[in-house]
Amino acid sequence: MRDLARRHGPVMLLRIGELPTVVLSSPEAAREVMKMHDLAFSSRPMSATISEITNGGRDIIFAPYGEYWRQLRKIAITELLSARRVLSFRRVREEEVAAMLRAVAAAASTRHAVVDMRERLSAVVTDASARVVLGDRCKDRDMFLRQLELANQLVAGFNPADLWPSSWLARRLSSAVRRAKECQDKVFRIFDGIIKEHLDRMNSGQVLKIQRDGELQIPLDMDAIKSMILDLFSAGSETSATALEWCLAELIRNPRAMERATAEVRHAFAACGMVSEHRLSDLRYLHLVIRETLRLHPPLPLLLPRECQEPCSVLGYDVPRGVAVIVNAWALGRDERCWPGGDPEKFRPERFEEDGGEVDFKGTDFRFLPFGAGRRMCPGVTFGLANVELPLASLLFHFDWEVPGMAGLAKFDMTETFGVATHRKAGLLLRPIVRIPVAGA
């Protein structure tokens, strides 16, 4: 889509199957949709597969703009995602990261000492999120992650039932809607088990307490609660784990950046022998690394689609009602016009330093939109960053990293997978070398 936009301009109308889809690929176009006409683009298109997975949009991500959505979003923010709440979950994150470090250190002491870091990163984020959202680890975590991965592919929408919604035949021939239903059933069954175990406990997790304690304007039944929990996992864990994986992969591929980030964290925490969350804000370069990673690899490269609710004009082009609108954040992050520091394809965290720290992802700078912007902007920025910062800093503090059997770093594969969230296609098999011992390992 980036290459097409270079030929046809920053506002393109694509007809994908039966679906007219407007693709925006410049900061100016993104600003018009997410700021000037934000209200008109504050709902999302609903496909047959998304409808199955979200119970017809009874979750936060796909609920139509309105009172129901506002209530769900408010609950998620007050119970889970506000800066104060995120801070209060610090101990959970520290415990989960400590467990991951012990497991990596144990693997480092074996003869082959190769660790599947994707698996580890995914596990640490999922376990920490499960403890916060549900009140305990998810026993069926691996099965759950497989279902999330499947949902990630299905909701991308490239199946006949979603592309030709008016066709009875396409719906019959496509297995996607059936698979989406099965996927939702399996995930809800996992939640049922956890909910049953914890509903009566005092520590039953932030989201489960809402239904019991809350005086809600619009009452939520258990299916709505489960849809919301699924959202907080799918939007939260998958994105944070993906960002973490790209951070580590980029550092491996860029030894100078790795050296600088490692030196910084080892210097900052030398006296404590471990990384603790309350001083993470001292790590200036690490934050530049995270920003640069999100620029090159926004975990949701096309954000989440919006739908035009009333006819609008975007950069002089008419956008009719009902059209899906996609902002190509991946293309914005790699646009040479937006990143004057030079070579936008290159991983160079220093570019954010040279910029005087001005460019941020708070939804006001339309060159850099890893979390989107406007009313439907990601409410989980603080939670997501907390999921990335502590594990990343800790892994650099305790270990050096090698890629086993790699002839040269140029061969380190950065190909992306297909899906709403895109992670690296190749696994992240790395050899950790302990530099600073891990407590309890």
Ligand code: HEM
């Ligand atoms: C690095 C981590 C994350 C990234 C890159 C990310 C990115 C995004 C993006 C691009 C959107 C769509 C925004 C738009 O339409 O303008 C979004 C929406 C959303 N995100 Fe995140 N996210 C992250 C972490 C999280 C976390 C940790 C949570 C919760 C635990 C979360 C919950 C949500 C929800 C509920 C929405 C839907 C908001 C709505 O439609 O009103 N995200 N996220």
